[in-house]
Amino acid sequence: MQGEQSKIDWSYSGMPDGFFGTGATVAEQTIVWVFGLLGTAILGWVVWTHSIPWAWWQFAVAALLALDVLGGVVANALNSCKRFYHSPVKPEETGFTGLAKNHFAFTAFHVHTVIVGVLFGKLDFGYGFFWYFALLVSTVVVLRLPLYLRRPAALGIIMLAVLVNLYIFHPVIGFEWLVPALFLKIVYGHVVQEEPYRG
Numbered sequence: 292m293q294g295e296q297s298k299i300d301w302s303y304s305g306m307p308d309g310f311f312g313t314g315a316t317v318a319e320q321t322i323v324w325v326f327g328l329l330g331t332a333i334l335g336w337v338v339w340t341h342s343i344p345w346a347w348w349q350f351a352v353a354a355l356l357a358l359d360v361l362g363g364v365v366a367n368a369l370n371s372c373k374r375f376y377h378s379p380v381k382p383e384e385t386g387f388t389g390l391a392k393n394h395f396a397f398t399a400f401h402v403h404t405v406i407v408g409v410l411f412g413k414l415d416f417g418y419g420f421f422w423y424f425a426l427l428v429s430t431v432v433v434l435r436l437p438l439y440l441r442r443p444a445a446l447g448i449i450m451l452a453v454l455v456n457l458y459i460f461h462p463v464i465g466f467e468w469l470v471p472a473l474f475l476k477i478v479y480g481h482v483v484q485e486e487p488y489r490g
Contacts, residue, residue: 300488
């Protein structure tokens with residue numbers, strides 16, 4: 292509905308949850324699992340029907356990467372995640388959870404393209420590290436901008452990443468989806484602060 296109003300609420304409580312955001316509702320968690328599993332299943336079907344010659348362990352690694360990235364695109368768009376990751380670290384948010392609230396550190400954890408380049412791209416370190424550093428640089432660029440420019444800049448960066456992935460720095464077979472989804476997950480979903488609504 293046009294002009295629909297909803298309450299913006301930055302407060303949360305409960306056991307620290309870096310996956311869905313502390314205080315995520317059942318509906319929020321469910322939508323992440325539905326799209327994450329559905330996307331992973333579609334990719335598994337595509338790889339299987341196109342007879343990509345992967346070993347069993349490569350299928351397992353690819354499924355975990357797909358679930359993390361595709362589910363993460365949805366998770367990082369949740370109001371609970373926006374609330375959690377764009378709020379100050381609380382005393383009970385220690386260790387990895389507290390570190391993950393640092394946007395640059397969170398991005399640095401995402402070595403997915405390096406893994407894919409090494410394990411699926413016949414030791415293609417160029418692919419892996421090019422996109423890894425592109426992701427890090429993109430995060431820094433967006434974070435250095437004024438808040439009102441971060442969303443459009445993030446989407447512009449994602450658009451460029453899609454074009455480079457398609458036409459310049461060709462993706463590893465079976466992972467054509469990885470760079471666009473990873474940039475959606477991190478550069479827009481995680482880095483861009485947006486109002487967390489309730490109800």
